[in-house]
Amino acid sequence: MANHSASQPAHVQHHFVDSDQQFDSAKLGMWVFLVNEILFFGGLFCAYIIFRVWYPDLFSQAALELNKVWGGINTIVLIGSSLTVAMAIRSAQRNEIKGLRINLMITILLACVFLVIKYFEYEHKLHLGIAPGSFWNPTPEVLAVLDHPKANIFFSIYYVMTGIHGLHVIVGIGLMIWLYIRAGKGHFNSEYYTPVEITGLYWHLVDLIWIFLFPLLYLIE
Amino acid sequence: MSTTAHKHEHHVASAFQLWLIGGALVVLTILTVVVSSLPIPAPLDIITALSIALVKAFLVAAFFMGLYWDVKFNSMLLIGALVFFILMVTVTLLDTMYRNDIVPSF
Secondary structure, three states: OHHHHHHHHOOOOOOOHHHHHHHHHHHHHHHHHHHHHHHHHHHHHHHHHHHHHOOOOHHHHHHHHHHHHHHHHHHHHHHHHHHHHHHHHHHHHHHEEEEEEEHHHHHHHHHHHHHHHHHHHHHHHHHHHOOOHOOOOOOOHHHOOOOOOHHHHHHHHHHHHHHHHHHHHHHHHHHHHHHHHHOOOOOOOOOOOOOHHHHHHHHHHHHHHHHHHHHHHHHOO | OOOOOOOOOOOOOOOHHHHHHHHHHHHHHHHHHHHHHOOHHHHHHHHHHHHHHHHHHHHHHHHOOOOOEEEEHOOOOOOOOHHHHHHHHHHHHHOOOOOOOOOOOO
């Protein structure tokens, strides 16, 4: 038992039996974190559901202030980034480090495109006084379409949910840059690519959350 | 997990497969936008939108996140999270839906 570590590759830490066990443990740990993330966003979705049950008219009116086209484009941008992350993992598995770096770079760029679109959406809304909670101060044009006493609540939910999702995208970009640099230093190969795999899981979850946010916020008629 | 040495190959998804899933997700996104502008009556429109979102979520979880090829325990964690989410929503709605008056200031 004591000497098994001598025969293992350098990346295997001494408390693991072998590389596979280390890989599976890391993945399990990430999934437990994702469970936590799902329940964290779950609390916000729960708030959304309660307020939608209470004020169904508010949600159908307020959604008119959100731009379906930009929301849809951002959905496709995130799906594209999920695809490139999956391709990055595939490259790492096949020992194609150049492909890994290219796919990571495209993912970072797509994530930035998502944030830029989101920035312009926020900027446009705040310009019209469509702000959350007590900052709600809409222009007469907005009030003509959306005259609901609880309108600020919809946008509190909108800003908190998309804002925290946006923070996750920013964290994801940081992780991808870290992976890109490490891949450049030759840290990853087909035998060891655990950080790429579990960052991929995180990124797909960020995509999954948006898959639900998009129809629930933008596509209410 | 057994302590005996087990050498299993990690599943490598084919590029075609991944592009197919990506394409399906884009098609479903366009579909959900198109469907949202159709005059579908109240409960059905949200059911349609959520059904499409659930299919998309399944594709991402099963193939991009690799649960389809992965050890079953990770799938169990995801399903467990969803069960507890549904429990949280159900119990909260059992309160909020059956109040005579909405909580003041909410």
